Amino acid sequence: MTRTVSHHLQDDGVIPNNCLPLLVYSQVVDHSVGDPARAFEQLFHGNGWGHSWRNGIYPFRHYHSTAHEVLGIAAGSAKVEFGGPEGVVLDVSAGDAVLIPAGVSHYNLGASSNLLVIGTYPPGPDWDLCRDSQQEYEAARGQIPRVPTPTTDPVRGASGGIHDHWQAL
Helix, strand or coil: CCEEEEECCCCCCCCCCCCCCEEEEECCCCCCCCCHHHHHHHHHHHCCCEEEEEECCCCCCEECCCCCEEEEEEECEEEEEECCCCCEEEEEECCCEEEECCCCCEEEEEECCCCEEEEEECCCCCCCCEECCHHHHHHHHHHHHHCCCCCCECCCECCCCHHHHCCCC
């Protein structure tokens, strides 16, 4: 059974983060069978999260002020900082998924050579790319509260995830 862990990350004056928690889903996809990248794409798209891509996680601190994002770890592993220097550092591995609210930074601190990430966004505004600067922080703070809460969770669809952790906020 997939376990979901939430992390509340605070605005630190440079990284805005979000009042919505970061959600980490452990072992969403069985990475030892079939094509886990395709399995993540089918799961996310089936739950209404499109615009997917295949790549890694940038090795610099960044966030999106116009969209939420989910990352599915299809292969390999990584140590990722979420929420800036005052946030959390998590080890993610094949089969895991991380739902990142708009404004929450993510930064690849180191990864296996075979890291493959499937990323996607919910319907709505296109994503932007913000870095850890005071100028971008000021602009993002006004944008983040306007990002709509998705109607479906990228991993669990109509139940769990955002319905348990985001809807009450």
